[in-house]
Amino acid sequence: MTTLTDPTNADRSNPTIQAADAGLHFGSSAHVNASAAQVWDALIDTSTWPAWNNFVPRVTIREQPNADVQAGNDEPGAGALSPRLQNGTRFTFHVRMDPFSDKPQAATDTPLRVTEYTPPNLETGTPGRITWASDLDAPGAMAQSLLKAERTHEVTPVECGTEVRNWENQVGWLVCVVRWMYGERLQRCFELWVNDLKGFVEKGTSTSAQ
Numbered sequence: 001m002t003t004l005t006d007p008t009n010a011d012r013s014n015p016t017i018q019a020a021d022a023g024l025h026f027g028s029s030a031h032v033n034a035s036a037a038q039v040w041d042a043l044i045d046t047s048t049w050p051a052w053n054n055f056v057p058r059v060t061i062r063e064q065p066n067a068d069v070q071a072g073n074d075e076p077g078a079g080a081l082s083p084r085l086q087n088g089t090r091f092t093f094h095v096r097m098d099p100f101s102d103k104p105q106a107a108t109d110t111p112l113r114v115t116e117y118t119p120p121n122l123e124t125g126t127p128g129r130i131t132w133a134s135d136l137d138a139p140g141a142m143a144q145s146l147l148k149a150e151r152t153h154e155v156t157p158v159e160c161g162t163e164v165r166n167w168e169n170q171v172g173w174l175v176c177v178v179r180w181m182y183g184e185r186l187q188r189c190f191e192l193w194v195n196d197l198k199g200f201v202e203k204g205t206s207t208s209a210q
Contacts, residue, residue, distance in 0.1 A: 052200030
């Protein structure tokens, strides 16, 4: 088993929230026995999430930067927006706040926007990075002074696979409330997220190799 240093990524900053300024931090990491391209594709293609993501099994794409690019079709025309995240995508997470429970539960809707998008470069070994943040322009969005969250995924090609890291920093008046009500649970959810992703990608790799 590969052991990663600093698995919670405690000192890592996001593009607009520095780690030192964050009132709350979550993070998790995993080594995946698959290529960075395979990990990246599963991460950015939200149509795969119902198959692996117990924390956020459903996503609604509200806006794409190129609205003419439809799902599975590069030609303009009517149809659903592409489920693949890209720079500028506006979307809503339908979160299961207790993904460890089998009981029915109402989803918690969280509007977000992709603010950083760089696919991994397998030739140079450059990590892929995608960041999403609170969509402050979404209807019903919380004021930035109350709560602002920013989350980054980093997908790095390494020997014998891929290193996946993700971390979220939060600032705002409600950080203390979030920590008190959901702190431990959200950290467990972050750990579940990377383990779910790892299991899904590795299973697909194993199946395709047979």
